[in-house]
Structures are given as structure tokens and as C-alpha cells.
Amino acid sequence: MRDHERIGRGQLAPRTLANLTLAAARNAENLLALGYTAFVGAGSVPGLDMALRRAVDRGELRGPRITPCSRDLMVSGPPERRNPEVKKRIPTDLMRLADTPEEMAEYVATEIAQGAEIVKVFSSGDDTFPNGRSHELLFTPEELKIAARTAHEHGALIRAHSPGLDGIRNAIAAGADVIDHATYADDEALHAIAERGIFVVPSLYQPHMLLTTGTQHGKTTEYLETLEFEAEVANTLRILPIMVELGIPVVAGDDFGFAWIPHGTYAKELELYVEKSRYWGTTHMDGQPRTVVIFPEYGCRNCRVRPACTSGFTRRLTLHPREEHELLQRQRAEQNTDAWKQRYAKRAGVEGTICQAVRATGIRCSRYRGRAKTGLAHVFSATAIDLHRMDAHLTGRPVGTTHFADLDLDPKPSRKTRTRHP
Secondary structure (H helix, E strand, O other): OOHHHHHHHHHHOOOOHHHHHHHHHHHHHHHHHOOOOEEEOOOOOOOHHHHHHHHHHHOOOOOOEEEOEEEEEEOOOOHHHOOHHHHHHOOOOOEEEOOOHHHHHHHHHHHHHOOOOEEEEEOEOOOOOOOOOOOOEOOOHHHHHHHHHHHHHOOOEEEEEEOOHHHHHHHHHHOOOEEEEOOOOOHHHHHHHHHHOOEEEOOOHHHHHHHHHHHHHOOOHHHHHHOOHHHHHHHHHHHHHHHHHHOOOEOOOOOEOEOOOOOOOHHHHHHHHHHHOOEEEEEEEOOEEEEEEEOOHHHHOOOOOHHHHOOOOOOEEEEOOHHHHHHHHHHHHHOOOHHHHHHHHHHHHHHHHHHHHHHHHOOOOOOOOOHHHHHHHHHHHHHHHHHHHHHHHHHOOOOOOOOOOOOOOOOOOOOOOOOOOO
């Protein structure tokens, strides 16, 4: 092996192909033991997924049903930074670099001929990649379409690594069957994904664990600060409830195999989804700011107390902004105190007086023109109310109850009535 290939292998995968094969066999057995009955590959060294699939099918290895994936089909960089020298440094048993549409079609067909049932491509980069950041395009739209068309013609699926918005849009337009990450998808992209029935595999566990435990695994603080993973985690949490609401098929899975997310810790990914994916965001309703809280469907689905909490698939709360919400809660709590009820009784008396003045004397409409005559009419109305109340007091006439509109022909028995001031 040439020196530059040995250097490249050390940078991308410190273990040999033989060691990777043994580790993959152990991981397949562990997957089945942990209750996973199927997995879909998302990028493999040449022939590894296919060999595992054959071994499981023959009964030579205990493992789940396997949909074998191709090697990563990559390019040397964004279209404006393609560099043929990079291709020489990357060992082909780790990934294939195709910098022309012809190479792309050839490599896709070759991987499928070797047994791949799904092909992995990269429409945009990643903050941890040396050849392109998350928001940068790697494949051109034409290259993506060629890869997807070739895969579909040969009966295989195509999955696109697409955290950036432009990469997501290109993957949708190319006809991708699976989009990995979809981190920065906007509402338009999410609706397009839902309409086409594209599967989405978000990434939450890997960036979260790298940010929180990366220094324990040799990553420097300076390196972690260069990543935009905090924004990626926040955007993933933002789109999760939207994807559930739109009916997008969301699939669990992440870049397991790193030191900070070793194989066998798959359940921790699901735990993190439940812990972190309660959506809490702001919106506007009727022109007023509101805070929306959406609990994850996968957390609510099997909850034993869900019938007592919500009649839907998941619980959703709409709240006033925090300051207003806390003020309302304090005011509502105060309404249950005797001091508040005593103060409110004065308002009931005032409202009863206004109601009586309107109904008995028609005070809202003046019978005269000019302020002097109208003012005198108000005095007469007040005098009439006083005489009416004196008569009610002396004769023992009971106070009236709340008036119901003519349309309310059958008021509910439980409806409370409010007494007027005598």
C-alpha cells in the first residue's frame, strides 16, 4: 500500500478492514439481542453490509434483517473547489470519489452490482468534514439526479446526507428516498418531503454527545467551538414536531461508532429524543404572541395517563408569553381568596346598577338634545332607580336573576346565575 493511502486510512478509520468486519459482526448480533429486528445501512466499507446480509440469511450469523448500503459516494469538494489530488489520498475501500457525472453513474451501478440495495451520497457537507461545511453544496443538482436515476433504474434506493437547506432542496428535486439529517429544512422543504413520502433520519444524539463529552475523547474546546452543532441541535428540535404533524416518516439512527456514541448505546438516542424534543417555541395567533409547547408523539403514544391528559396523539399547549402567563396564573390564584371576592363584589353591584339603568330607564339613548336636558334626564333616571329600589326593599320583592337571550332557549342546568344589586 502506498504511503498516502496508509495516511488516509489512519485519518478516516484507524482499524483495518478485517477488524471492522469482526466488529460489524459483533454489532449485528448485539442489535438483535437489544431487540432491533432490522437495520438499513447508511454507508459501509466495500462489501461489508452485503457479507453480513448473506451471513444472516444463511443462518451463519445471528442478526437483524439487513438492507445493505454502498460505500460513501463522495466528491473532493464543492463544485468550485474540486481537486483531483484529494482523490489520490482517499482509500477506495472507505469511499469512492466521483468528480464527474460519468464516474457517478459508474460507481452507483458498481455498488448495486456488488449487492447494495441503498446508495449513500452527499448533497451537502458537514461541519466535521474536511471538504465542505454543513451549508455548502458538495454534489451538483445534476450529479444528484444522475445518482438517483441510476439507482432507481437498477432497483435500489438513494439516501442523501443533507443537513444544509440547499442540499435538502437538491435531494428532494433529485428524487432521494431517504434524507439524512435534514437539519436546516424550512417549512417549504418539509412540506415537499411530506408530499413525496421521503424518509428522514435526523441527527440529534451524535452532535449532542460530541458537544457535551467531546473533550473527554480528545477533542479540544477550540475545535468544538468551530462546529455549529448547537444550532444543528436546536434546528433538529424545531423541526421534529413539525415532521410528526406533517406525517413525515422519521427514522431513528445516528452515526454510531464514534468514541462518544459507541455501538450498543442505541437506546440512549431514543431517550435523548424524549428528553430534548419537547418543542417550546413562539408564534403569533390573531396578531398576539403566543408560546406553543408540543410534547413528542413517541413520548405520548404509550403513556399510561395519556387519556387523562389529551384525546389526541400528543399533548399541545398554547400559552401566553412567559411574563403574561405567570401574571395570569397569579391573578387566577388570587381570585380564590376571600379578599379578592370582597373587592369583586363592588364590581357586581356597579354592573347591576348599570344593567338596571339601561333596562328600566333606557339611559343609553337620550330623549333630549343638549347637555343640560340630557344631564337632567340622568338625574331623573337615578331618582327613578332609587325609588324602584326603595319600593323593592319595603315590599320585600326579590332581586332578579341573570337575563338569558331569547336564542338561549335551553340554558344548561349547571349554568350559574348572577344576582343583581337590589
